[in-house]
Amino acid sequence: MTMNEQHHTISYKSLTGTWVALVALTALTVAATRLDLGGYKVLTALTIACIKAGLVIAIFMHMKYEGRLLRWLLFLALVTLAIFIGLTFFDVLYR
Amino acid sequence: MTHQPHTDNLGARLGMWLFLFTELLLFGGLFLLYAVYFKRYPHEFAVAGTQLNWVMGTANTVILLTSSLCAAMAVTAVQRGESRRAVGLIGGTILCAAGFMTIKYFEWSEKIGHGIYPGSAHLRGGVPGESVFFSLYFMTTGIHGLHVLIGCVLLAVIGFKITSGAVTAENYNLLENGALYWHLVDLIWIFIFPLYYLIL
Amino acid sequence: MTSNVQRSDATRGGFWSDSGKTGLTSWIFSTDHKRIGLLYLFSTFSFFLVAVVLGLLLRIELMAPGRTIMGPQTYNAIFTVHGVMMIFLFIIPGFPGAFGNLVMPIQIGARDVFFPRLNLLSWWLYIIGAAIILTSLFTGGGPPDTGWTFYVPFSARTGTNVSLAVFGVFVVGFSSILTGLNFVTTIHRLRCEGMTWGRLPLFVWSLYATAWVQILATPILAITLVLVMAERLLGTGLFEPAQGGDPLMYQHLFWIYSHPAVYIMILPAMGVISDIIPVFSRKPIFGYKMIAFSSLAIAAFGSLVWGHHMFTSGMSDTAILVFSFLTFVVAIPSAIKVFNWISTLYKGSISLDAPMLFALSFILLFSIGGLSGLILGAAATDVHVHDTHFVVGHFHYVIFGGSGFAFFASMHYWLPKFFGRRYAEKPAVIAWVLMFTGFNVMYFTMQVLGMEGMPRRYYDYLPEFANLNLVATIGSWILVTGLVIMLVNLFRGLLWGEPFEGNPWGGATLEWSTATPPPTENFAEDPVVTHGPYDFTQQD
Amino acid sequence: MNQQDLISTTAAIDPVFMLIFGICLVLLLGITVVMIAFVVRYHRSRSPQPTSQSDGNVWLETIWIVLPTLLVLAMFWYGWKEYLVLRTVPKGALAVTATARMWSWEFRYANGKTSSKLYVPVGKPVRVELVSKDVIHGFFVPAFRVKRDVVPGMSNYAWFVATNPGSYDLFCSQYCGIQHSAMVTTVEAVPEVQFTAWLNQSSSGAVGGKLDGRKLATEKGCLGCHSLDGTRKVGPTFKGLFGSKVEVMHDGKMLNIIADDAYLKESIRQPGAKIVEDYPPIMPANADLTDEQVTALIEFIKSVK
Numbered sequence A: 001m002t003m004n005e006q007h008h009t010i011s012y013k014s015l016t017g018t019w020v021a022l023v024a025l026t027a028l029t030v031a032a033t034r035l036d037l038g039g040y041k042v043l044t045a046l047t048i049a050c051i052k053a054g055l056v057i058a059i060f061m062h063m064k065y066e067g068r069l070l071r072w073l074l075f076l077a078l079v080t081l082a083i084f085i086g087l088t089f090f091d092v093l094y095r
Numbered sequence B: 001m002t003h004q005p006h007t008d009n010l011g012a013r014l015g016m017w018l019f020l021f022t023e024l025l026l027f028g029g030l031f032l033l034y035a036v037y038f039k040r041y042p043h044e045f046a047v048a049g050t051q052l053n054w055v056m057g058t059a060n061t062v063i064l065l066t067s068s069l070c071a072a073m074a075v076t077a078v079q080r081g082e083s084r085r086a087v088g089l090i091g092g093t094i095l096c097a098a099g100f101m102t103i104k105y106f107e108w109s110e111k112i113g114h115g116i117y118p119g120s121a122h123l124r125g126g127v128p129g130e131s132v133f134f135s136l137y138f139m140t141t142g143i144h145g146l147h148v149l150i151g152c153v154l155l156a157v158i159g160f161k162i163t164s165g166a167v168t169a170e171n172y173n174l175l176e177n178g179a180l181y182w183h184l185v186d187l188i189w190i191f192i193f194p195l196y197y198l199i200l
Numbered sequence C: 001m002t003s004n005v006q007r008s009d010a011t012r013g014g015f016w017s018d019s020g021k022t023g024l025t026s027w028i029f030s031t032d033h034k035r036i037g038l039l040y041l042f043s044t045f046s047f048f049l050v051a052v053v054l055g056l057l058l059r060i061e062l063m064a065p066g067r068t069i070m071g072p073q074t075y076n077a078i079f080t081v082h083g084v085m086m087i088f089l090f091i092i093p094g095f096p097g098a099f100g101n102l103v104m105p106i107q108i109g110a111r112d113v114f115f116p117r118l119n120l121l122s123w124w125l126y127i128i129g130a131a132i133i134l135t136s137l138f139t140g141g142g143p144p145d146t147g148w149t150f151y152v153p154f155s156a157r158t159g160t161n162v163s164l165a166v167f168g169v170f171v172v173g174f175s176s177i178l179t180g181l182n183f184v185t186t187i188h189r190l191r192c193e194g195m196t197w198g199r200l201p202l203f204v205w206s207l208y209a210t211a212w213v214q215i216l217a218t219p220i221l222a223i224t225l226v227l228v229m230a231e232r233l234l235g236t237g238l239f240e241p242a243q244g245g246d247p248l249m250y251q252h253l254f255w256i257y258s259h260p261a262v263y264i265m266i267l268p269a270m271g272v273i274s275d276i277i278p279v280f281s282r283k284p285i286f287g288y289k290m291i292a293f294s295s296l297a298i299a300a301f302g303s304l305v306w307g308h309h310m311f312t313s314g315m316s317d318t319a320i321l322v323f324s325f326l327t328f329v330v331a332i333p334s335a336i337k338v339f340n341w342i343s344t345l346y347k348g349s350i351s352l353d354a355p356m357l358f359a360l361s362f363i364l365l366f367s368i369g370g371l372s373g374l375i376l377g378a379a380a381t382d383v384h385v386h387d388t389h390f391v392v393g394h395f396h397y398v399i400f401g402g403s404g405f406a407f408f409a410s411m412h413y414w415l416p417k418f419f420g421r422r423y424a425e426k427p428a429v430i431a432w433v434l435m436f437t438g439f440n441v442m443y444f445t446m447q448v449l450g451m452e453g454m455p456r457r458y459y460d461y462l463p464e465f466a467n468l469n470l471v472a473t474i475g476s477w478i479l480v481t482g483l484v485i486m487l488v489n490l491f492r493g494l495l496w497g498e499p500f501e502g503n504p505w506g507g508a509t510l511e512w513s514t515a516t517p518p519p520t521e522n523f524a525e526d527p528v529v530t531h532g533p534y535d536f537t538q539q540d
Numbered sequence D: 001m002n003q004q005d006l007i008s009t010t011a012a013i014d015p016v017f018m019l020i021f022g023i024c025l026v027l028l029l030g031i032t033v034v035m036i037a038f039v040v041r042y043h044r045s046r047s048p049q050p051t052s053q054s055d056g057n058v059w060l061e062t063i064w065i066v067l068p069t070l071l072v073l074a075m076f077w078y079g080w081k082e083y084l085v086l087r088t089v090p091k092g093a094l095a096v097t098a099t100a101r102m103w104s105w106e107f108r109y110a111n112g113k114t115s116s117k118l119y120v121p122v123g124k125p126v127r128v129e130l131v132s133k134d135v136i137h138g139f140f141v142p143a144f145r146v147k148r149d150v151v152p153g154m155s156n157y158a159w160f161v162a163t164n165p166g167s168y169d170l171f172c173s174q175y176c177g178i179q180h181s182a183m184v185t186t187v188e189a190v191p192e193v194q195f196t197a198w199l200n201q202s203s204s205g206a207v208g209g210k211l212d213g214r215k216l217a218t219e220k221g222c223l224g225c226h227s228l229d230g231t232r233k234v235g236p237t238f239k240g241l242f243g244s245k246v247e248v249m250h251d252g253k254m255l256n257i258i259a260d261d262a263y264l265k266e267s268i269r270q271p272g273a274k275i276v277e278d279y280p281p282i283m284p285a286n287a288d289l290t291d292e293q294v295t296a297l298i299e300f301i302k303s304v305k
């Protein structure tokens, strides 16, 4: 195990850039869901939400600069949640 | 390795992230219920969802995103040793949070004024899916709001620690973890917003 | 208990006195993992004793049909409180809290856990939660009468004090989460030099797997309990059919946590057994890698099988197919462990000291419980025995015969190390014989009762079940006798018994290489590990 | 429906049970014997030093991963296959609706007849619709190896066939409150002719055109919560109720009222309207009672002095 590697400092500029992207994506979701997309609406909205979440995690939460360990663990937590929901749907969908 | 737990930043962050996972799963339970009931009552959910004010929701989303930006910049500021600026940014975060809670307050009181709250006569008498939607809405945003409040207190304490010199460019773990917590609150909202306000 | 403990502090040495502080506050505000471990030990074990007396009362009531010593409401409250205390106040916090705290940091060569103050907070949360649960018994509508599963809609309607009890469980759950994240961080960050992942004692591996379950599953319980409270206090109706809710969703959420929770109970137990058997056989554990890996596999797959508690609930048949299949998959890593433990004995040099007796009986009792779990895991057979005393027998075999006996094994194995004194061997063996006998008489009979169709949570039963119930009750008395002997022996021995020094059993893990009792920061000098945890050839 | 290939639920489940139980027994015996043998053979008195320091064997471990896998897959598959029998109702099954409430069973037949015991013809499959009026109950007949939860708001079912005449226990298997263990009745399997005769007798409560209130109160489960002798059960006693003064909560206000006909009627029809002080609001609404039945119940309550 390596010792405390010093932390990456993220410039104000890239943080602000991220924020602009996030706000733009928010506007995009709102606009998209005002349209009549039928069943794709949910999909669109959630996809955009996932992209936004990814941005927040990667930049604001510094995950982009973390080591492998934390990334794997984050992945593990998300997969666990997905499995909990997924397996429940074996009941909900086929009842 | 030798024992230097006080400067083991990675360890401290690991602990914080683990805690964030538990928060994620806590809300995950609510999202699970949302998914299940949305599947069962798509129409009722859509109708009920139109009763929420998407303008307010959007405003709150932007406010929270901004607060997150402030929190992230505060970390950068402390890393660069600009502690005055960091305190200011934390103040900005808390201000945004206050704005968020104010809007939330208006939204909730409007709904409650219309007789829509968990267990209200209106919901008991209405279609089943509507009651489920609003119960979930109040539970989710309620617990989320509670997290906003906790985050505010946490950040305020950290702000004072920066002024008192306990959090510095060499030792900013606390701030970093506080900011992580705040981003999580934002993260949850990023999903609450489309699910409740937009999918109609 | 603490006052007795203090009396002999001066002679004890180590972490008992080397900080110069011995008063009560030096314990309940201590951040030393060993002191916190002992706090957990005393508090969880106290609840165990209370709950055990409740269990005994249940058996006495069931001794004969009709009213024996209590009314139905009392009976329902007692089995609920018995279950809640045993699960949430004893066995879940007990293993990680008591032995995890006492031993794990020493075994990895650390001075303490990664977040010592958080560790103390965990214990306080546990105590606060427990206090809330206790309060719920004497206030409001009286003790909850829902069963430890709190199934809605019943739990949303009953007039008893469910909300408060549920809130107590919520707080205890929070404590469990903090312990889990503390342990994961500790195991990742504080292993001493040379302590590679491949040299971790298996107890540490099992705690690592347990901690992940605590982290990822407990939050679901937390939110579920919040929703039950909301259901009762606000009328959210999320599980109320009249308002469009689905009672089965409660069951899903509850078991998403509570099935993995049974592995929180058993995994550390398996870890202890994997540590004890090699030591008393003087032989390395057979298949270290597979045992470590199977702990992780149990934690992972164990999170996917919760639906097997709902086979008769009206859940979809597809879900039953999936969950039944996954349930059988989890049995495989358990089987690997059992076979590896037994192979460890082969060509060893076995000495049957008390810890070893408990460990060997663990294997048998856990196997009986686990194999009966297979009958429950198959859809066709579960339908017949679900919600009968067969299930009650199954889980007492795995929880009490498994985790409980492993807990007793660890008490005999590790406590002398921390108290510096030891118990007498002979009474320990007598106690073991009585407990083992009484245990089987009681719970095997209950499994037979279940196969004959006696439902569980029955205050009263039809005359045809009378004989077997009497037998089971007699079994419980044999068990009591054994337990009392064991406790008296341990209590006397640890306080006033012969000194316990050095490494009489010849363990090769780090806790045996430090002073007895260990000093506050565990080691005089940070250890450097050069061999595996079961490499006994390095000794002498 | 061909009688020959009608497999009873008991005959479907028992072989699986035996199979899994048998495998488990063999495994357990094997483990026990080997363990004891090792402990005896390699006891320190006989084997003062370990004669091997082996710490694993890939082949052995592979064997005991593969073998259990095959065994459990067999158990799983067989268990699933026979479970399907429980889910596949034979054609032409007799339909009965079981209504569970705290804490009684009521069985309703196609012709409207109700009964508190489940009468079924021997040799004919019976499909039971499971309906709950309040909380979750469980429909459990050990003799036929069938069990299914009775969940409010859900339509569950179970089926079985009684191959021999007799009286079989029927339990409530899902915990449902104070009288859970008393929610017991029987399945009465009688020859087909007898069953038809019973089914066509006029409905249970009516004796000469007048309903028997006491019988009704038993059947509808009232007496599970209300005593006739003045003792306090889950609900207030019926003894001396009529004409007495009752303190009730109504819309959050306390009222003192006299229990008259109108009040009793309301209490039965809409139990939630006025809640007797010091009692929980858990009495189920009885929407399925006819006006005559309510009148009969009230007459009965009046008669309990």
Ligand code: HEA
Binding pocket: C149, C262, C263, C265, C266, C308, C309, C327, C328, C330, C331, C332, C334, C335, C336, C338, C339, C366, C367, C368, C369, C370, C371, C373, C374, C376, C377, C378, C382, C385, C386, C387, C391, C394, C395, C398, C399, C402, C403, D027, D028, D031, D067, D068, D069, D071, D072
């Ligand atoms: C410590 C706790 C613990 C443990 C470890 C287990 C382990 C298992 N449990 Fe158990 N269980 C409970 C605690 C536990 N359980 C509790 C508390 C309940 C009731 C809750 C309630 O309703 O109140 C319950 C209920 C329960 C049910 C629901 C019953 C019902 O309500 O209808 C089921 C169904 O599948 C089940 C299955 C299993 C299985 C397959 C395992 C497996 O993990 C077992 C694996 C072990 C072995 C298989 C034995 C060892 C191996 C061998 C001897 C080698 C040979 C083996 C093979 C060839 C496979 N359990």
Ligand code: HEA
Binding pocket: C049, C052, C053, C055, C056, C058, C059, C062, C079, C080, C082, C083, C084, C086, C087, C090, C091, C146, C147, C148, C149, C392, C396, C399, C400, C404, C455, C456, C457, C458, C459, C476, C479, C480, C481, C483, C484, C487, C488
């Ligand atoms: C850790 C878990 C654990 C343990 C160890 C036990 C231990 C015991 N349980 Fe347990 N039990 C549960 C967990 C546990 N139980 C759970 C989760 C349930 C389900 C609840 C529900 O349905 O919701 C349950 C349900 C349950 C029932 C079923 C109730 C029903 O369905 O109707 C019964 C009935 O016999 C029972 C009996 C016992 C007995 C007799 C013991 C015995 O092992 C106790 C033996 C007693 C002694 C050994 C006592 C000796 C000690 C003393 C007398 C004190 C001495 C004091 C000093 C020395 C200071 N329990």
Ligand code: CUA
Binding pocket: D100, D101, D102, D103, D136, D137, D138, D172, D173, D174, D175, D176, D177, D180, D181, D183
């Ligand atoms: Cu009805 Cu138990």
Ligand SMILES: [Cu+2]
Binding pocket: C258, C259, C262, C305, C306, C308, C309
């Ligand atoms: Cu389980």
